[in-house]
């Protein structure tokens with residue numbers, strides 16, 4: 366199957382941060398050529414008002430909903446054409462729309478430095494990227510009238526919540542049905558065996574979400590919310606390779622590359638190289 370790249374430059378802060386420029390930076394670094402991917406163009410996904418919606422506590426709630434519909438329609442269209450969608454953010458908020466475009470019962474491999482499990486009131490920022498996993502599993506603000514993912518089908522991998530209070534409370538709030546493997550445990554078990562076990566687990570279709578802050582800031586500093594003690598590039602490749610080969614995989618979203626933190630494009634080129642290697646396998 367071939368990949369179709371779909372740009373979703375959604376920045377949930379509404380402040381036009383560097384995630385908005387990530388799809389352009391990754392294209393300029395050769396993403397489509399290196400993957401031999403079809404070009405799905407860009408979906409309209411924009412938040413241009415940084416105020417929090419009083420009802421949900423979410424920044425730009427109406428625009429998040431609109432962008433999600435557009436992303437969902439884009440994902441469904443790529444799948445209908447028989448390709449695998451590669452949705453390039455933007456930040457993690459893109460995942461809401463992805464699941465609007467996927468069949469019910471699709472599971473989620475969620476690789477992220479954080480758990481993204483705040484809600485509209487516990488989040489300090491109000492950014493959708495603080496809470497998309499809670500929204501998806503029916504815990505955050507109700508944007509779509511239903512949960513989009515069964516928590517029992519979520520595997521939360523590579524996070525390492527900082528030991529200060531707000532984030533620890535966030536980690537404590539994660540739905541207990543979600544299976545978690547934080548970064549230290551993942552390293553201990555070995556990224557390659559963990560990837561193989563996940564790929565072999567069950568038969569339900571799965572989406573793979575990669576927030577690049579799952580990487581250690583020494584490996585990739587060009588993210589908006591870097592978190593120490595993350596994975597290195599080798600861990601990431603070893604983990605993702607078996608997932609990318611799995612017949613259960615419906616597609617991939619890549620979030621949180623901050624192009625403003627990568628003025629000479631070196632991190633974009635490295636990311637494209639790693640993605641093309643693991644996704645071609």
Ligand SMILES: [Mn+2]
Pocket residue numbers: 457477478479481494576
């Ligand atoms: Mn995230």
